[in-house]
Amino acid sequence: MPKDGGIGASTKRREDVRFLTGAGNYTDDINVRGQAYVHFLRSDVAHGRINGIDTGAAEAMPGVVRIFTGADFEGVGGLPCGWLVTDRFGQPMQEPPHPVLAQGKVRHVGDPICAVVADTLEQARDAAEAIVLDIEELPAVVDMKAALAEGATKVHDDLKSNLCYDWGFVEENREAVDKAIKEAAHVTTLELVNQRLVANPMEPRVAVGEYNRGTGDHTLYTTSQNPHVIRLLMGAFVLGIPEHKLRVVAPDVGGGFGSKIFHYAEEAFCTFAAKACNRPVKWTASRSEAFLSDAQGRDHVTKIELALDKDNNFTAIRTDTLANMGAYLSTFSTSVPTWLHGVLMAGNYKTPLIYVNVRAVFTNTVPVDAYRGAGRPEATFQLERVIDKAARELGVDPIALRRQNFITEFPYATPVAVEYDTGDYVATMDKLEEVADLTGFAARRKASEAKGMLRGLGVNCYIEACGIAPSNLVGQLGARAGLYDAATVRVNATGSISVMVGAHSHGQGHETTFPQVVAEMLGIDASQVEIVHGDTSKIPFGMGTYGSRSLAVCGSAMVRATEKIINKAKKIAAHLMEASEADIELKDGAFSVAGTDKSVAWGDVTLAAYVPHNYPLEDIEPGLEETAFYDPANFTYPSGAYACEVEVDPETGKVTIESFTAVDDFGNIINPMIVDGQVHGGIAQGIGQALLEHCVYDDNGQLQSASYMDYAMPRADDVPFYAVDHSCKTPCTHNPLGVKGCGEAGAIGSPPSVVNAVIDALQSGGKNVTHIDMPLSPSRVWAAMNG
Amino acid sequence: MYSFELERPTRLADAVKLLSDSTESLPLGGGQTLIPTLKQRLASPERLVSLAGIAELKGVKTEGGTLTVGGGTPHATVAAEAGAYPALAALAGNIGDPAVRNRGTIGGSLANNDPSACYPAAALASGATLVTDRREIAADDFFQGMFSTALDEGEIITAVRFPIPEAANYQKFEQPASRFALVGVFVAKYPDGVRVAVTGASEEGVFRWSEAETALSADFRAEAVQGLSVPAEGMIGDLHGSKAYRAHLVGVMTKRAVAAAKG
Numbered sequence A: 001m002p003k004d005g006g007i008g009a010s011t012k013r014r015e016d017v018r019f020l021t022g023a024g025n026y027t028d029d030i031n032v033r034g035q036a037y038v039h040f041l042r043s044d045v046a047h048g049r050i051n052g053i054d055t056g057a058a059e060a061m062p063g064v065v066r067i068f069t070g071a072d073f074e075g076v077g078g079l080p081c082g083w084l085v086t087d088r089f090g091q092p093m094q095e096p097p098h099p100v101l102a103q104g105k106v107r108h109v110g111d112p113i114c115a116v117v118a119d120t121l122e123q124a125r126d127a128a129e130a131i132v133l134d135i136e137e138l139p140a141v142v143d144m145k146a147a148l149a150e151g152a153t154k155v156h157d158d159l160k161s162n163l164c165y166d167w168g169f170v171e172e173n174r175e176a177v178d179k180a181i182k183e184a185a186h187v188t189t190l191e192l193v194n195q196r197l198v199a200n201p202m203e204p205r206v207a208v209g210e211y212n213r214g215t216g217d218h219t220l221y222t223t224s225q226n227p228h229v230i231r232l233l234m235g236a237f238v239l240g241i242p243e244h245k246l247r248v249v250a251p252d253v254g255g256g257f258g259s260k261i262f263h264y265a266e267e268a269f270c271t272f273a274a275k276a277c278n279r280p281v282k283w284t285a286s287r288s289e290a291f292l293s294d295a296q297g298r299d300h301v302t303k304i305e306l307a308l309d310k311d312n313n314f315t316a317i318r319t320d321t322l323a324n325m326g327a328y329l330s331t332f333s334t335s336v337p338t339w340l341h342g343v344l345m346a347g348n349y350k351t352p353l354i355y356v357n358v359r360a361v362f363t364n365t366v367p368v369d370a371y372r373g374a375g376r377p378e379a380t381f382q383l384e385r386v387i388d389k390a391a392r393e394l395g396v397d398p399i400a401l402r403r404q405n406f407i408t409e410f411p412y413a414t415p416v417a418v419e420y421d422t423g424d425y426v427a428t429m430d431k432l433e434e435v436a437d438l439t440g441f442a443a444r445r446k447a448s449e450a451k452g453m454l455r456g457l458g459v460n461c462y463i464e465a466c467g468i469a470p471s472n473l474v475g476q477l478g479a480r481a482g483l484y485d486a487a488t489v490r491v492n493a494t495g496s497i498s499v500m501v502g503a504h505s506h507g508q509g510h511e512t513t514f515p516q517v518v519a520e521m522l523g524i525d526a527s528q529v530e531i532v533h534g535d536t537s538k539i540p541f542g543m544g545t546y547g548s549r550s551l552a553v554c555g556s557a558m559v560r561a562t563e564k565i566i567n568k569a570k571k572i573a574a575h576l577m578e579a580s581e582a583d584i585e586l587k588d589g590a591f592s593v594a595g596t597d598k599s600v601a602w603g604d605v606t607l608a609a610y611v612p613h614n615y616p617l618e619d620i621e622p623g624l625e626e627t628a629f630y631d632p633a634n635f636t637y638p639s640g641a642y643a644c645e646v647e648v649d650p651e652t653g654k655v656t657i658e659s660f661t662a663v664d665d666f667g668n669i670i671n672p673m674i675v676d677g678q679v680h681g682g683i684a685q686g687i688g689q690a691l692l693e694h695c696v697y698d699d700n701g702q703l704q705s706a707s708y709m710d711y712a713m714p715r716a717d718d719v720p721f722y723a724v725d726h727s728c729k730t731p732c733t734h735n736p737l738g739v740k741g742c743g744e745a746g747a748i749g750s751p752p753s754v755v756n757a758v759i760d761a762l763q764s765g766g767k768n769v770t771h772i773d774m775p776l777s778p779s780r781v782w783a784a785m786n787g
Numbered sequence B: 001m002y003s004f005e006l007e008r009p010t011r012l013a014d015a016v017k018l019l020s021d022s023t024e025s026l027p028l029g030g031g032q033t034l035i036p037t038l039k040q041r042l043a044s045p046e047r048l049v050s051l052a053g054i055a056e057l058k059g060v061k062t063e064g065g066t067l068t069v070g071g072g073t074p075h076a077t078v079a080a081e082a083g084a085y086p087a088l089a090a091l092a093g094n095i096g097d098p099a100v101r102n103r104g105t106i107g108g109s110l111a112n113n114d115p116s117a118c119y120p121a122a123a124l125a126s127g128a129t130l131v132t133d134r135r136e137i138a139a140d141d142f143f144q145g146m147f148s149t150a151l152d153e154g155e156i157i158t159a160v161r162f163p164i165p166e167a168a169n170y171q172k173f174e175q176p177a178s179r180f181a182l183v184g185v186f187v188a189k190y191p192d193g194v195r196v197a198v199t200g201a202s203e204e205g206v207f208r209w210s211e212a213e214t215a216l217s218a219d220f221r222a223e224a225v226q227g228l229s230v231p232a233e234g235m236i237g238d239l240h241g242s243k244a245y246r247a248h249l250v251g252v253m254t255k256r257a258v259a260a261a262k263g
């Protein structure tokens, strides 16, 4: 292993030095000479017809450069949706236009109507106040059931209804599942809400558009998880700028959690306006604006039925879900409740028949899209809650019920279209029971009861599909893009290495972990290797970071490119040592000839590549730089078992998390410390969903939880010290590193065990409560106890 | 933010003068409430008169049975220096986060009279006296409903005098998002009786729970309030708790405050 950390070393994150000392370079740190500022005048009603916009007075205000309205974007494309879902009748989803600035109607509070570009931000805001809007307010469509009712007000007048699609999966199973449920010995039914969340990355979104009149080149600096995706969508679909004339830069990004995957109106606006105004244009979201314009997450209402035979074997699962799309289709919105949700419905269990029905609905709310876990938390929550409820109804131990139904043989083809390559759910559950000391629970419950507190234990398993995704498969499922990734390994003359990667790091620690892999392969120090990411003018065409894909997909590309480097370097070394290429071995940063003491150092070979005086020029080119694209053969399937213990104050309903144990199988691990950190962060978000976070609209479509005064983020003292274990490892069989992905597991795996634990606590206190919808805030728990 | 003038006097008399010159002037305490309001463009004063540089408005001192806090004293100073009145020091030490406690002031908090703020409960339960640049106002007369007080325009709270009780405690049940009081109850026991003030709960802002006061004056034990309740009608009902839940918490927090009360 390299002395400063190869594969398996808990190397400290090198990027933290700059982040923690204020030396990061975030988009808002980028100021282009002569830049103007844009302020968006946003709708303050959820639904309305725009009868007039008078910008006359505003135009005359000091500092105003230009005021844009929807009319300025009439010849321009709308924001595209990246995934076409076909409904269960074979028809394409209803896909309304999504203009950059509102045209004709406003459809949610926060929908941008006008964009005021001025010399200063305050001038832009002053001018925005002088714009006179004539908006006729229309009834707001907020509740999904009401949105689907006959005669409901339509969010989009040109669509048939507010139904985006009615998706059935696997449609051929529909009747068989109905039959199995009818004939089951026992059916457990659970109706639940997976509430809407706001992603809330620490850094709000920012965009700076720049246009070079001399060359015709456009540059967009933006807070994105995937600059090439933005370049593709914005260049090809919205603004019609060819890729060689459009550079997208996503520098340091302060967290995304999914919300910075999507192509947003503000990005297209700043790029467009920079040319139209012949001046760089900058936008920085305020936190209030983030609440009204960042795509939000989750928002499913589900009924799930679990059928069991007389021996408690699962025989069928049927789900019926309403999924809120919000007012427009955000980039990947349509894939979340379908292909990222339905295909996970088997979980860790061998249920032979599954049918998932999802109706996606338009409402006058902020668009909803992928948020950490994206569809998989929704699937896991339903399944792991209904299993717990079934165990209670049947009077059996919830862990035993799970164990009895575990998938134990791999590969395993689920009835919902995917094939799990590896996993060992028995081993992770065994490990959980040990690490969480489940046998000691009874004593801990007694101790809590002596203090007047109710104590509960909740357990759940999870499976997820990461490393998105095999392009040919997702293409069949409606994806409008490929989902490979790419890496270029550039070895410099003196042996140091720059690796240009398509993945983007915004908290994941790639700058530390990716070099660990290359260093391990070459036997050189990791400090000799550096990652370059986030700039389409520097990196190969990769698809970015989401869906726990960076290492599994982009890391695989990097491995392939490094293998090419090694092959070529061996040829050069063979030439230098006048030996046969087949005899060359690479070890600890030196090439040697097998069975001899001849060797040349890494640096001698790299120098020879760039100073090819003694070099096999007739056989190979000089230089040492290789690119690989990698398209995964399958998803990866991380899995795990989680346990949570809570105390509930019976007088106030307040829930305190006493312990949380996470046992995950991520396959091979590059940097255990970073993996722990990813799991910690994910669990914090999961606990946030389970106990605290709730994005609430009132009946008029006004966002009630529009600031941190009302939207409860988890804080350090809301979460316990976690026990995290990654010793169970079943490596992925189809990628070169055997890695599975760990970025979302914590957020996917944690909400059910928290809720299961609270229900367990209440039951132990003699309360007949079988379900409480998240967040389990003190008032909701108290109401359930006293209801 | 709209533009405004900022004045930073170092003497109280100058501040009083600056504030009386124009009706469009506002005192600026720690700015923890006022600055966010300005950033949202919800207020447009012509002039802010910062009280932060006025030494005579700062500090905590104890004389006889009275603890006096200067109107411009930040919460962190009260937390550190009001040892003679431990319940008050503890309350101050649990407001917001360190940044809020180092900037926010007692005068700003009382003048603002947020229905969920902590200090109003302490002032009312202690029967404190609010001293201004022109008069003294009893706490019982000062709070006049949500965000409303007896202060005239431009009037500055210069000090707050707290009679030190025999025993007291403040129980704050935090609203999960803001961590202001969803319900906060301050109980203070004096030789002539017990005072109970409730914040966070009522649509009318901070109030005294007289039924509990009578019961506790007769018998200062948690059991004495068992069975007493405030009506849900008139309580705040919002995202974080119904009227009934808040009414229920008033009882629970009162009991807990009595059980925890110390001298």
Ligand SMILES: Cc1cc2nc3c(=O)[nH]c(=O)nc-3n(C[C@H](O)[C@H](O)[C@H](O)COP(=O)(O)OP(=O)(O)OC[C@H]3O[C@@H](n4cnc5c(N)ncnc54)[C@H](O)[C@@H]3O)c2cc1C
Pocket: B026, B027, B028, B029, B030, B031, B032, B033, B034, B035, B051, B071, B072, B094, B095, B096, B097, B100, B103, B104, B105, B106, B107, B108, B109, B111, B112, B114, B116, B117, B118, B119, B155, B156, B157, B158, B178, B179, B180, B181
């Ligand atoms: C994140 C956060 C968390 C918080 N948590 C809590 C909490 O848990 N509990 C709680 O009680 N509070 C909380 N607060 C509010 C905090 O205590 C503020 O300090 C307080 O509300 C206002 O005090 P200030 O000195 O900052 O006043 P400012 O914001 O400067 O002023 C508020 C108002 O009072 C006026 N004013 C200021 N000083 C005086 C004076 N001496 N005389 C007359 N008028 C004056 C101003 O003109 C203005 O109208 C929190 C605030 C924040 C930002």
